[in-house]
Amino acid sequence: MITIIELIKNTFNDNNITEKTTPNDVDEWDSLGHIMLIQTIEEKFKISFEIEELLEFDSVKDIINAINNKIT
Amino acid sequence: MELIKEEIEHNLADFYLSFKDVAHVNFEKNNYIYNIHNNINNWPSFVLTKNYNSSFSDIFGATKTIKNLSKNWILESDFVSKNKIEIKNNKLFPIKNWVGMFLEINSVIPENEINEFTIEKLSSINIDECIALINTVNFNKKILYKELFIDKINEPNFNFFIGKYKNEITSTCIIYNNNKTNGLYFVCTKKTHQNKGFGSLLIKKSINYLIKKGESKFILHATKMGNNIYKKIGFKTYSKLIIFTKI
Structure with a gap:
């Protein structure tokens, strides 16, 4: 199964993404890129984020933690 | 408190309007909808609800009259909490949050x-x-x-x-x-x-x-990153705003 980090790498076509990466570090990760990423994640992992949760995502690590909290 | 909230938003509206040809503002329905379109930074079509009894569809209805409405919307967080389903149904996606702050000194x-x-x-x-x-x-x-x-x-x-x-x-x-x-x-x-x-x-x-x-009166809109700096200086929070973009 594809890991979350691989999914994010594929979404932005950037192999340098790590847990510490933030949207400011990736050119493609603007507001539209962010929307695309969240939609991909929700579809892939069959989860749904609340509005407040989406506003807390400041890094890849935050996204990984939020997904893990929903699927475990 | 409502008066201070208005002062915070009026300064922002006046700031963007001071740039000729890049912004316009509309007040609709007795001042409860407040809309700024600005091309400076592609931020907001700005919508604040000052009357929480108004429905989400009222806001969309009123703003349909405004030409060149950009894709971005700002809504107060209390309003968002009460209208989550409609927001989702209208395909609005949250991308950033701000707090409106005020300091009198x-x-x-x-x-x-x-x-x-x-x-x-x-x-x-x-x-x-x-x-x-x-x-x-x-x-x-x-x-x-x-x-x-x-x-x-x-x-x-x-x-x-x-x-x-x-x-x-x-x-x-x-x-x-x-x-x-x-x-x-x-x-x-x-x-x-x-x-x-x-x-x-x-x-x-x-x-x-x-x-x-x-x-003696100072206002600002702070992101999460700057919030604590402003609090230490003495600013107090009067409104919580979320920027949405229409998918």
Whole structure:
């Protein structure tokens, strides 16, 4: 199964993404890129984020933690 | 509290409207919908609900009359909490949150001096460097242009401050006066100089400059990152806003 980090790498076509990466570090990760990423994640992992949760995502690590909290 | 919220938003509206041909504003339905369209930074079509009894579809209905409505919307968080389903059904996606803050003060704020840090007013000599700094720090892309600001440098209601450390520009802060309040805009610090107190000291010195000229009311919209700095200076939160973009 594809890991979350691989999914994010594929979404932005950037192999340098790590847990510490933030949207400011990736050119493609603007507001539209962010929307695309969240939609991909929700579809892939069959989860749904609340509005407040989406506003807390400041890094890849935050996204990984939020997904893990929903699927475990 | 409602009056202070209005003062915060009016300053923002006046600030964007002061840039000719790049913004327009609409007040709809007895002032409860407030809409700004600005092309400066592609932020907001700005919608605030001052009457929580209004329905979400009322807002969409009212704003349909506004031409060139951009895709971005700002809604107050209390309103968002009550209208989550409609927001989702209308495919609005949250991308950023702000808090509207206010400070009323009559005596200067104590400054913790940093050696070799000075502030000065922006001049046409260093405007390119400042615009580049704001674009890099705030927007990650080049979307502010010096043509927007070049005429503002000498306007009395615009105070464009820059902070220098060892003669290098490290931080910027524009304070705009709309004859009621003073709004802080484009407050940013160069990434290599963040978390060292340069931004905070520039804000204090800029505010103090205006306090000494008799000003006492200051407003701003803070991101999560800047929120604590402003609280330490004495700003209090009066509104919570979320920017949505229409998918």
